[in-house]
Amino acid sequence: MKLCEFIRPTSLSEAREALRELGPKGMPLAGGTALHFMQTKTPVTAVDITRLGLSYIRQEGDFFTIGATTPLSDIQRHRAHGWAMHEIARNISTHQIRNVSTIGGNICRVFPWADLPVVLLAMNAHMVIYTGDGKEEEVAADDYFAAQPAKRFNGGNILTAVKVPVLKAHQGFGSVKAARNAAAFSLVTVCALLELDDGRIKTARVSAGSAIPFPHRLPSVETALIGREAVSAVFREAAAKSGTEVKWCAREGMSEDYTRQLAEVSLADALEKAAAYANGRTK
Amino acid sequence: MKADQNTVSFTLNGELKTFATEPDEKLLTLLRREGYRGTKYGCGQGTCGACTMILDGRAVYACLLYAKQAEGRSVRTIESAGTFEEPVEFQKELIAAGAVQCGYCIPGMVMSATALMETETVFEDEIVREYMDGNLCRCTGYEKIWIALRKVLDRREASDKAGNNSSAKGAK
Numbered sequence: 001m002k003l004c005e006f007i008r009p010t011s012l013s014e015a016r017e018a019l020r021e022l023g024p025k026g027m028p029l030a031g032g033t034a035l036h037f038m039q040t041k042t043p044v045t046a047v048d049i050t051r052l053g054l055s056y057i058r059q060e061g062d063f064f065t066i067g068a069t070t071p072l073s074d075i076q077r078h079r080a081h082g083w084a085m086h087e088i089a090r091n092i093s094t095h096q097i098r099n100v101s102t103i104g105g106n107i108c109r110v111f112p113w114a115d116l117p118v119v120l121l122a123m124n125a126h127m128v129i130y131t132g133d134g135k136e137e138e139v140a141a142d143d144y145f146a147a148q149p150a151k152r153f154n155g156g157n158i159l160t161a162v163k164v165p166v167l168k169a170h171q172g173f174g175s176v177k178a179a180r181n182a183a184a185f186s187l188v189t190v191c192a193l194l195e196l197d198d199g200r201i202k203t204a205r206v207s208a209g210s211a212i213p214f215p216h217r218l219p220s221v222e223t224a225l226i227g228r229e230a231v232s233a234v235f236r237e238a239a240a241k242s243g244t245e246v247k248w249c250a251r252e253g254m255s256e257d258y259t260r261q262l263a264e265v266s267l268a269d270a271l272e273k274a275a276a277y278a279n280g281r282t283k
Numbered sequence: 284m285k286a287d288q289n290t291v292s293f294t295l296n297g298e299l300k301t302f303a304t305e306p307d308e309k310l311l312t313l314l315r316r317e318g319y320r321g322t323k324y325g326c327g328q329g330t331c332g333a334c335t336m337i338l339d340g341r342a343v344y345a346c347l348l349y350a351k352q353a354e355g356r357s358v359r360t361i362e363s364a365g366t367f368e369e370p371v372e373f374q375k376e377l378i379a380a381g382a383v384q385c386g387y388c389i390p391g392m393v394m395s396a397t398a399l400m401e402t403e404t405v406f407e408d409e410i411v412r413e414y415m416d417g418n419l420c421r422c423t424g425y426e427k428i429w430i431a432l433r434k435v436l437d438r439r440e441a442s443d444k445a446g447n448n449s450s451a452k453g454a455k
Contacts, residue, residue, distance in 0.1 A: 002307055003306040003307040003349065004306060004307070005288060005306050006288060006306040006349065006351040008354070029349075029352075032347070032348065032349060032352060033329060033347045035349075036309075036328070036329075036346075036347055037328070043307070045306075046306065046349065046351075048351070048352070050352075073341070090413065093329075093417075094329075094330075094332070094416050094417025095342060095395065095413060095414050095415070095416050095417045096329070096332065096335055096342050096343050096344045096395070096417040097329055097344070097347070097417065099338075099341040099342060099343050100343050100344070100347065100348070182416050183330070183416060183417065
C-alpha cells in the first residue's frame with residue numbers, strides 16, 4: 001500500500017475525524033505490518049493510532065480489557081488468574097512480528113488465516129468501538145464476526161479495546177493452531193471454551209478458522225457436546241460433526257478430506273485442552 | 284498532527300538524529316541509505332529476520348516499519364553492537380563455533396539475541412527459541428548458532444547465580 005501522507009493524531013476524536021474525512025483515502029495504522037501487503041489503486045494517508053494510550057491489559061470486573069493497539073507480545077507475556085490468551089498469541093507469526101502487530105490490527109480487517117478471531121469467537125469477547133462524541137459501542141463476537149468487520153470502520157469509527165471474559169471456576173479454554181512451522185500461517189485454527197459441571201459439559205463454544213473462508217462458530221459440535229461427559233470419545237464424536245456447517249477447503253497441497261481430518265483431530269485436541277484446563281481449576 | 288511529512292527524528296544508537304524521508308519510505312530503506320548497512324535487506328516481507336533491529340527495547344523487522352513510525356523512539360542497529368576489532372561476546376562465540384558462513388543472517392541474529400539478553404533473566408530453551416524464532420539462516424542449519432548463543436547465555440546464568448547481576452540490564 002503506497003502512503004502519500006503520515007499523520008499522528010493526538011486524540012481519539014481527532015483520529016476519528018481524520019479518518020471520517022479521508023474516507024477510502026485514509027487507513028488507520030497500528031502495527032502497520034499488514035499495510036505493506038495491501039494493494040490500493042491510489043496512495044492513502046496513514047493515520048497512526050499507536051500513541052493514543054490504547055496499549056494496555058487490565059482486569060475490569062468479569063473482563064480483561066485489552067487496548068486495541070496492544071502488541072501480541074504483551075498478550076503473550078501477560079499472566080493472570082482466568083487468563084488464557086497467551087497460548088495462541090505465542091503461536092502467531094514470529095517474535096519480531098508479535099512485537100509490532102496488534103490485537104486490533106488482527107481483527108479490524110479479518111484475513112482468512114487470522115487466529116485471533118477464532119479465539120475471540122469461542123471466548124465470547126466483546127469489541128469496543130469509538131463512534132465519536134465521546135461515545136462507544138460494544139459489539140459481541142458473534143455479531144462482530146458475522147461478516148467482514150472492516151466495513152464497520154468505514155465512517156471513521158475506531159476499535160479501542162477488546163474485552164475477554166475472565167474464566168471462572170469450572171471453565172476451560174483450549175486452542176490448537178496447525179501450521180507447517182512455528183512462523184507459518186495457520187492451516188487450521190480451532191478453539192473451545194467449555195464449562196463443566198461434575199464431569200459433564202454444561203456449556204460449549206467452539207470455533208474454527210483458516211481452513212474455511214471466514215472464521216466461524218461450530219454449533220453442531222457444540223450441540224453434540226452439551227450434557228455429555230467430558231471424555232475423549234465424546235470429543236472425537238463431536239469433532240466429527242464439524243463439517244455440518246462449514247466446508248473445509250482444499251489448499252496448499254492438502255485435499256479437502258485431509259483438511260477435514262486435520263480439523264477434526266485439532267478440534268478433539270482443543271477440547272481435551274479445554275477440559276484439562278477446567279478440571280485443573282476445579283480441583 | 285500534520286507534522287513535517289519529509290523528516291523523521293529518532294534516537295539512533297544513542298544519538299538523536301533527524302533524517303529526510305517520505306511517508307512511504309520503510310525504515311530499512313532509510314537506514315541503509317544513511318549508511319547503516321549492517322541491517323540487511325533479505326526478504327523484504329517480514330519473514331527472514333536479516334533486517335532485525337531494536338525499537339524501544341524490542342526486536343522488530345525494519346522492512347515492515349515505515350520510517351515515520353520510529354518518530355521519537357529509540358532505534359538500535361547492529362552498528363551499536365561490536366565492531367570487527369572488538370566483537371561482542373555473542374559475536375566472538377559465533378566466530379569460535381564456526382557459525383558464520385555467508386553471514387547475511389548474523390546481524391539479525393545478534394540483534395534478536397541482544398533483545399533476549401536485555402529483557403530476560405532466565406534463558407530456558409523455550410524462551411530462547413521464542414526470541415530467535417523470527418530469524419532464518421540458510422547456511423548452517425542453526426546448530427552452531429545455537430551452540431554459540433547457549434554458551435553466552437549459560438555464562439550469564441552462571442554469573443547471575445554467583446551473585447553478579449551484570450546481565451539483564453533491562454531493555455533500552
